Amino acid sequence: MAVQGAGLGEEAPWKKMSKEELEIQYSPSRWVVRLGAEEALRTYSQTGTQATTQARATRRSLLHVPYGDGDGEKLDIYFPDGVSEAPIFFVFVHGGYWQSGSKNTSAFMVDPLTTQGMAVAVVGYDIAPRGTLDLMIDQVTRSVAFLQKQYPSNQGIYLCGHSAGAHLAAMMLLTNWTEHRVVPNLKGLFLLSGIYDLEPILHTSENDALLLTLEDAQRNSPQLRLQAARVPPAAALRTLVIVGQHDSPEFQRQSREFLQVLCRAGWQATFEELPDVDHFEIIENLTQKDYVLTQIILRTVFQEF
Numbered sequence: 001m002a003v004q005g006a007g008l009g010e011e012a013p014w015k016k017m018s019k020e021e022l023e024i025q026y027s028p029s030r031w032v033v034r035l036g037a038e039e040a041l042r043t044y045s046q047t048g049t050q051a052t053t054q055a056r057a058t059r060r061s062l063l064h065v066p067y068g069d070g071d072g073e074k075l076d077i078y079f080p081d082g083v084s085e086a087p088i089f090f091v092f093v094h095g096g097y098w099q100s101g102s103k104n105t106s107a108f109m110v111d112p113l114t115t116q117g118m119a120v121a122v123v124g125y126d127i128a129p130r131g132t133l134d135l136m137i138d139q140v141t142r143s144v145a146f147l148q149k150q151y152p153s154n155q156g157i158y159l160c161g162h163s164a165g166a167h168l169a170a171m172m173l174l175t176n177w178t179e180h181r182v183v184p185n186l187k188g189l190f191l192l193s194g195i196y197d198l199e200p201i202l203h204t205s206e207n208d209a210l211l212l213t214l215e216d217a218q219r220n221s222p223q224l225r226l227q228a229a230r231v232p233p234a235a236a237l238r239t240l241v242i243v244g245q246h247d248s249p250e251f252q253r254q255s256r257e258f259l260q261v262l263c264r265a266g267w268q269a270t271f272e273e274l275p276d277v278d279h280f281e282i283i284e285n286l287t288q289k290d291y292v293l294t295q296i297i298l299r300t301v302f303q304e305f
């Protein structure tokens with residue numbers, strides 16, 4: 001099957017790129033302007049570790065809650081002040097090319113969001129080589145089903161994914177929830193700097209650990225799947241596709257094309273390019289309450305009440 005530009009009929013532009021060029025386009029750290037590549041990755045990991053340490057020290061939390069039987073099937077929940085049986089959840093799926101990162105270093109947004117009254121759940125999943133992409137998608141699905149079953153009177157679940165985590169979150173648009181015997185109260189999807197067509201990844205070194213075949217890539221590409229399947233859009237769900245100004249041109253193209261596919265399929269979706277942020281700042285800055293994306297999240301969530 002030829003992967004084409006979103007319905008435009010022409011060959012996808014990445015197919016004309018050399019292997020070297022594709023490698024650069026799909027290496028987010030090489031597009032960071034404020035720091036060198038290695039320093040950018042280090043800062044990202046330090047910021048996440050620090051935010052998580054602070055969240056665990058200061059917020060009421062339930063840590064390492066099992067949502068399944070597997071060792072990696074655990075999530076952390078951070079609560080706002082005051083007892084609420086009916087929380088609004090912000091569920092975060094971390095990035096790292098499906099092969100790095102952890103819930104234990106990804107609680108970036110806990111402080112500003114819990115301060116405003118939301119509960120934040122940070123999902124752990126089995127990264128490669130331990131987990132396959134199919135397993136990771138199933139794990140994120142089960143983590144969302146678990147939260148709905150544990151908190152049946154929640155006032156909304158907002159799912160957010162970054163980078164590879166945005167891919168995993170986007171796959172939730174294709175979930176048949178009746179198989180999980182629960183329909184989560186999903187109200188919003190925040191997809192940050194994601195990858196929605198996985199085929200280009202096959203031609204990069206990121207696939208050394210993932211070992212995706214073309215069939216794996218196609219089966220797990222939300223862009224292709226939503227183009228092919230007639231999935232009825234969920235009326236109550238808003239999707240925000242968001243990319244950083246300093247994300248690579250390929251990452252920007254991935255987000256814009258996925259937005260087009262969503263809109264054509266009838267989903268309620270909008271697009272934002274955030275000025276002055278790169279692939280890592282887009283998420284690191286969520287530690288700050290006055291960051292434009294923190295404000296977008298709060299407006300999206302609280303306007304609906």
Ligand SMILES: Nc1ccccc1C(=O)C[C@H](N)C(=O)O
Nearest residue numbers: 027028029030095096097100163
């Ligand atoms: N650690 C990450 C966390 C989040 C998102 C991407 C990464 C990456 O490492 C990407 C790639 N290996 C890079 O060097 O840009």
